[in-house]
Every structure is written in C-alpha cells, then in structure tokens.
Amino acid sequence: MAVREAELDRRLYTSLPVVAPEALGPLRDLTRAGLAVWGLASVADTVVLGVVELVTNVLKHTDGGCVVTLLAGTGDLLVTVRDFDHTLPVLGNREDDEAESGRGLLLLSLLADELTVEPLASGKRVGFRLIISEKVKEPVR
Numbered sequence: 001m002a003v004r005e006a007e008l009d010r011r012l013y014t015s016l017p018v019v020a021p022e023a024l025g026p027l028r029d030l031t032r033a034g035l036a037v038w039g040l041a042s043v044a045d046t047v048v049l050g051v052v053e054l055v056t057n058v059l060k061h062t063d064g065g066c067v068v069t070l071l072a073g074t075g076d077l078l079v080t081v082r083d084f085d086h087t088l089p090v091l092g093n094r095e096d097d098e099a100e101s102g103r104g105l106l107l108l109s110l111l112a113d114e115l116t117v118e119p120l121a122s123g124k125r126v127g128f129r130l131i132i133s134e135k136v137k138e139p140v141r
Contacts, residue, residue, distance in 0.1 A: 010038050010072040017065040019058045027055060031070065038072050043130060046111050047079060050128050053104040054081035057089055057126070072132070076113075080127030088117055089126055 012034040016023055028048050035044045051068060058066045062085035071078045091105050109115045112128035 012070040013067070015065065015067045016055070019055060019062075019065055021059065024052055024055065027068065028052060034070060040072065040077065040132060043077065043132065046130065047077065050079055050108050050112065051081070053108055054079070054126055054128075057081075057104065058083045058085075061085065061087065061089075075132060077130045077132050078127060079129075080116075080125050082120070082123060082125040084123035086119070086123060088119060088124060091115075 012030070014027070014030060016027075028051070031048050031051050032041070032044045035041055035047060040047075047070070051070075055066060055068065058064075058081060062083050064084045066081050066083040069078075069080045069082075089105055091109060105115065108128055113131045114129040116125070116127045116129070118125040118127075
C-alpha cells in the first residue's frame with residue numbers, strides 16, 4: 001500500500017506573495033520540470049498555458065499574490081490558483097470577437113476536462129482538471 005500512497009502524493013506547490021510579470025518565466029520552468037519528473041511532459045504545453053493564464057488573471061485583476069498547486073493523481077491532474085480577491089472570473093463568450101477579457105478562460109475551458117471556480121472565505125480558487133490516461137505517462141529517466 002505504501003507505493004500507492006506515494007504515487008498519490010505527487011504535488012507541486014508554490015506561493016507567489018506578489019505576482020509580477022517576471023515570475024511567469026520561472027513558473028513555466030517549474031511547472032514543466034514537475035511534469036517531467038512525474039512522466040507527464042506530454043501535457044506540459046496545455047498545463048503551462050493554463051497555469052500562466054490563471055496567474056496572469058491574478059496579475060491583471062487583483063492586488064495581491066497567489067498560491068499555485070498541481071496535484072497529479074492516478075488518472076488526472078488538478079491545477080489550482082488561489083488568490084485573495086473575492087471577484088470571480090468571467091468566462092468569455094465564443095461569439096463575442098470584441099471581448100476585452102474572458103478569452104483565456106474560454107480557451108482553457110476548451111482544453112481542460114473541467115474548469116472550476118470556488119469562492120472561499122478569503123478569496124477564491126480557480127482551477128482546471130485534465131484526465132491523464134496511462135498511455136500519456138512517460139517513464140522517468
């Protein structure tokens with residue numbers, strides 16, 4: 001049973017006390033490295049795009065920091081970004097080509113298997129889930 005428990009405990013957690021544009025590059029690198037270690041490099045482009053979109057929303061729409069978490073289970077990958085602002089994001093409309101915001105979340109909703117927005121007592125958590133099939137996983141070298 002210990003092997004199963006260890007497999008379920010694949011998590012990457014980082015706290016950004018202040019979100020600045022300079023943080024996005026290292027965050028991309030950290031995300032890619034974590035996925036590679038877990039044998040999930042094949043989904044890195046989608047996950048990195050999602051992480052950067054969610055953190056960019058924090059940068060653009062809040063005055064504070066955030067906490068980024070990646071949790072890899074046996075069949076899925078959950079990515080969440082928690083911030084401390086109560087304003088919930090708005091999902092863009094496919095028909096509105098002139099929209100100034102909401103497009104990133106719309107794109108993410110099309111790429112992910114599930115998009116979540118959870119109001120919290122002190123802010124919100126926005127995230128997405130990808131279903132990861134066994135055939136996607138690469139061996140770690």
